[in-house]
């Protein structure tokens with residue numbers, strides 16, 4: 156049976172390349188006709204994953220019906236579009252959700268959105284420290300595959316694993332999703348520290364205190380601590396907070412250098428999920444009575460609500476407290 160991938164951005168294309176690396180056929184649904192033409196014609200995706208030669212066994216399509224014969228569908232659209240693409244997908248096929256975010260308006264995690272959009276489809280989540288370019292090049296990578304149905308999780312892990320791509324199994328779907336969603340917001344904060352020249356001590360403080368925020372929020376939503384401390388939580392937090400290869404970190408770096416959020420966010424083709432997740436996460440945390448001061452600070456910067464110096468001063472002036 157063929158694997159299907161929904162979404163041909165950087166990550167969807169890299170996952171299609173990973174699945175095709177043993178020669179199997181992969182159907183890749185793409186939104187943009189020029190992406191479909193480039194993948195089928197010259198086996199490249201210059202728009203989203205430049206300079207990576209793609210396997211000829213990847214077949215791009217703009218018709219969801221071409222995924223009808225697939226036994227597994229990896230969903231890799233931006234989080235805010237997941238509901239609409241999943242609603243168009245074939246029903247009853249296991250969905251492996253690879254998007255990282257929380258839906259605006261509903262405050263739902265991706266598994267909750269997918270369940271509403273395709274109630275008969277079994278759901279798993281694939282999330283961890285995985286820059287798309289590195290996976291597409293076959294560099295060693297480990298990732299969490301979370302599925303409440305353990306037998307299905309094992310089947311999916313076997314289907315997705317490759318010699319240098321190791322899924323680790325979990326049944327904590329909510330925990331895996333919260334790690335991926337929250338780390339994007341914290342990566343913006345670390346980018347700000349880089350752009351403003353605050354130093355590496357500040358970055359380490361943001362990662363540690365950010366992880367405390369992720370843990371508080373995750374536990375309030377029923378996540379397990381070991382998931383938050385694993386690949387999909389701490390692992391992805393460390394990766395994304397450490398490199399300008401991250402779109403979220405780069406967005407933060409621009410803010411730290413003094414650019415306005417409105418300018419940085421206008422006209423971008425690639426997605427910086429943290430910018431969409433931040434206000435939804437802040438509101439969900441406030442509603443749950445969970446303190447997330449770093450997330451609050453990122454929200455202030457994203458709306459140009461306060462000057463950078465003032466936001467940093469407010470974080471540093473918080474009352475001293477036990478760790």
Ligand SMILES: NC(=O)C1=CN([C@@H]2O[C@H](COP(=O)(O)OP(=O)(O)OC[C@H]3O[C@@H](n4cnc5c(N)ncnc54)[C@H](O)[C@@H]3O)[C@@H](O)[C@H]2O)C=CC1
Nearest residue numbers: 163164165166167186203232234236254255286287425426
């Ligand atoms: N790039 C990476 O290294 C990784 C990305 N992810 C996650 O994967 C998800 C997708 O990100 P990327 O592949 O990086 O995207 P991207 O930023 O490379 O490309 C943007 C994507 O958005 C799609 N898009 C734009 N408008 C749309 C619409 N109206 N309906 C449906 N799709 C639309 C485009 O077709 C394209 O696939 C995100 O949630 C991201 O957090 C997860 C792990 C790694």
Ligand SMILES: O=C(CO)COP(=O)(O)O
Nearest residue numbers: 283284285286401402403
């Ligand atoms: O999720 C990612 C790596 O695991 C990619 O991060 P960015 O979306 O910030 O580029």
